[in-house]
Amino acid sequence: MAGTRISPLVVAAVAAAALVAVPVITVAAHLFLPGDGAWSHIASTVLPDYVRNSLLLVIGTGVGVLLLGVPGAWLVATCEFPGRRLFEWALVLPLAVPAYVIAYVYTDFLQVAGPVQTGLRELTGWSARDYWFPPIRSLGGAIAMLSLVLYPYVYLLSRAAFIQQSRSLLEASRSLGCTPWQSFRRVALPMARPALVAGTMLALMETLADFGTVSYFGIPVFTTGIYRAWFSLGDGVAAAKLSAMLLAFVLILLTAERWNRGAMRFHQRGDGDNSRTHVLTGWRAVGATTTCALPFVFGFALPALLLLLMAVDAGDSAFGPRYLTLVGNTLLLAGITALAAAVIALLIAYGNRLSQTPTMRIAHRVAGLGYAIPGSIIAVGVLIPLTALDGALADWLTAQFGRPPGLILTGGLIGLVYAYLARFLVMPLNAFDAGLARITPSMDAASRSLGETAVGTLRRVHVPMLKGSLLTGVLLVFVEVMKELPATMILRPFDFDTLAVQAHNLAADERLSEAATAALAIVAAGLAPVLLLSRQIGRRPAASAAPRGRVRLSSP
C-alpha cells in the first residue's frame, strides 16, 4: 500500500487535515502582518504575568487532577469498599459540568457576601475585616475549579489502565514481599504511566485553552491576554504572537511527554480476572470511601445542589417552551459535530496509517493543534477565511442568478461546526489512532492477501474492531460541544441560542441565580453521554472481543 502510487484516500486525508487546520494557520499567519504596536506595550507590561500565571495554572491543575483522579481510579479498580459501585460512575460526573459554571457557583457560595462567610460572621460575631478567608477569585481558586471538573479525564484513563493490568503481575509483586501500597507504587503506577500522562495532558490542554474561568476570576493568563489583544486592543498580530507562544507551550508539554516516555513500551494483556484483590474493612474502608467521595461531592454533588437551589429559588423567568428550543439547538450542534468529527478523524487516522510520508504525518499533527487554542480565537480564525469565501461565493452567485444569496457559510451553522471541528478533532483522532494501533499490520496483510481492497479492509476488518474507539471519540466531542461557549457566542446564526449561551448571558449580566436554570440544564443534558463514556472507557477486556475505546494522547 505504500507503493509508488499515492492512494486517493491519503490525498483526501491530507486535504481534510489541512482544511481542519486552516483556522489555526490563519491565526498563526497574523505573525507576518505589520502590527498596531500593541505588542511592545504588552511585552513590557503584562507578558511576564501571562507567562508566570499560565505556568502556575498548568502546574497546579496538573497536580490537582492527578491527586483527585488517580487514588479514586485505583480504589475503584482494585479494591472492594462501601460505595465502590456508586463511585465507579459517580466520579465521572464532574465532566458534565463546564468549568465556568462551577466557577460561578463557588464564587457565589464562597465570596464575602456568600452564605458561607455570612454564616461564619453570624456565628462568630466577626466583621468582614476581622478574619482571613481564602479568596475564591484567585489563581488558587482557578486551579481548584479546573481540577475539580477536569480530573475525570485522568480518572477515566487511569481506571481503564488499572483494570487492564495483569492481575498476576500484581500478585507476583505481592508474593515477592510487596505491601499493597508498595505494589501500587512500584508496579501498578509505573505501568499505568501512559494513561496518567494522557489524561493529564487532556486536562492541561483544556486548562491552557480555558477562558471562562480565568476571565471570571480576572487572572491574567495567555487566553485572557489573547482575547484582550484581539478584541479590546484590536491588534490581531499581538494576538497571534501570544497564540504562537501558547502553542509553543503546548508543544513543549507534548515533547516533554514523549521524552519522558522515551523508548519505553507498555505491553500488557489483561487476564480478565474480575476479582478484586483487596477487600477493605474498618478505617481502611472509611478512608477509601472518603477518598472517592471528596472529588465527587465538590466536583459535582455540591455545585449541582447549589444550582438546583438557585434555580428553584429564583431561576430563569424565561423557563418554558424556549428551553426546549435551547436544548434542541444544543443537542443538534453536538450531534452534527460529533458525527462530522468521527468521519473526518477516521479519514485522517486511516490515511496516516496507510501512508508514512512526512506530509501525511505533519498534516495529521497539525489537524489536532486547535485543541489548545481558545474558542474565541478559533472563531476569528474561522471568520476570516470563511467570510472571504462567502464574499467570493456571493459575487459569483449574484453574477449567475442576479440576486445576492446572503452569507451561505457563516450565516448558517457551517462556520460554527467548522470551528468546533478545528478545536476538538484531536479527541476522536487520538481515540482512533489508539484503536488503529491495536490492529496489527498482519491483520491488514491477511485481509489484503485474501483479496480485500484497502477500503474493504477498512469496512470489514477495521471498523468492526474500532467500534469502541469510535464511540469514545464521538462522545468526547459531543460533551465538549455541549459545554462550549466562546466560539458559539461569536459564530452562531440569527435567532439561534444554546443552553451555554443562555447561561452566559444571564451570568455576564450579574444575574447568577437566573443563570442557574440553564447551567443546570447543561449539566443534566451532559449526564447521559458522560455516563456512556465512562462505561465505554471502563469496559473490561474480557467483556467483549472488540478492542476497548481507549484515548491515548500521543502527539497531535
Added chain:
Amino acid sequence: MQRKSVVTALAVIAATVTVLIAPLSPAPAAEEPVLNLYSSRHYQTDESLYEDFTKATGIEIRRIEGKGDELMRRILAEGGNSPADVFITVDAGNLWRAEQAGLFAPVESALLEERIPSNLRHPDGLWFGFSTRARMIFYDPRRIDAGALERYADLADSRWRGEVCIRSSGNIYNLSLLGALIAHDGVGQAETWASGVVANFARQPQGGDTDQLRAVAAGECGIALANSYYFARLMNSADEADQAVVARLGWVFPDQGGQGTHVNISGAGVLETAPHPEAARRFLEYLASDRAQTLFALGNNEYPAAAAPIENPALQTMGPFEMDSLNVSRFGEHQAEAQQVFDRAGWR
C-alpha cells in the same frame, strides 16, 4: 478495482458531509421585510419591544446577541456582505470604537434629533443613545456619615484609606468614567485621582458591580462605585437577601451642583453596509418613541434617554438627578489614554 472502491469511499464521505451540512445553511434571502439586529443587550423585555415593532410595522426582527467587541469583529469580517442592519451596544466607548472602525452610516432624522438630547448622540447622527445609566457612589451609613462623599474626587481623599471597593480597570465603565475625568480636568489630574483611589482600595479590584455593592453590605468595604441599574435591580428584587443589601447601603449621585453625575448610554447605529437601511431608520425612530423608551429602559432598570415617563419604582425612589452634559462620545476619544493612566496608577 481498488481505485474504484476508493472513489466510492470518497463519494460516501462527501455525501455524508453534504447531508450533515445541507440543513445547516441559512434559508435563502427572504423577500419579506426583515431587520437584522446585532445586539449586545440581552434582556427578556427587549423581546416584547421587538414584537411590538413587528406588530406596528410588519418588519420581522432577526437577532444575534453577543459581546460588543465580538459582534464588531464579526461585522468587520463579514465586510460588504454583512447582513447586519443595526448594531446595538452598551457604553459610549463601544459605539465610539465602532464609529472609528467606519461601521456606521449617518442617519438623518428630525424625529431622533428632537427626541434624543444632543449630548447623548453622535453630532453627525452616526449613533444615538436610547437609555442612560449613572455611575454612582454607594456607602455604608454605619461607617460613613451622609454628606461626607459628594464628588468623584472624594473617592481619592486620604480620609478613606482601605475603604474603596471597585472593579478592575479593564472594565469599560471605569474606562469611560476616567475618560470623562480626562476630558474635564486633563490627564495629570486624572492620574492623581486614579492613584489616590488605588491608595484607598479595601481589596484588589475583582468581580462585577453587584459584587461591590454586596461587599459594602457585608462590611468588607465602606465605599463602592457601581452603575445605577445594578442597585435598582436589587431594589426591585423580591429576594430577601437583596433587600437586606439595599437596606444597608446609602447612595449618592456624585457632583450634583457641579459638573453633574457621569452617565453612560445604551445606543445604536445603522451600519454602512445595512441591506435594509430604511427599516433600520424606522427601528431607531421607533426606539425613540415613548412606549419603546419606557420598555427599553425598563429592561435593564435604566433611564430613558428621551423625556419619556419612568415606570420603575426603584428609579422613582432614587429620584431625579443632574447629569454631566459632556457629550458621551468624548469618553471614547480618551479611552486608550484612560487605560494607560490606570496601568500607571497600578489599578489592576
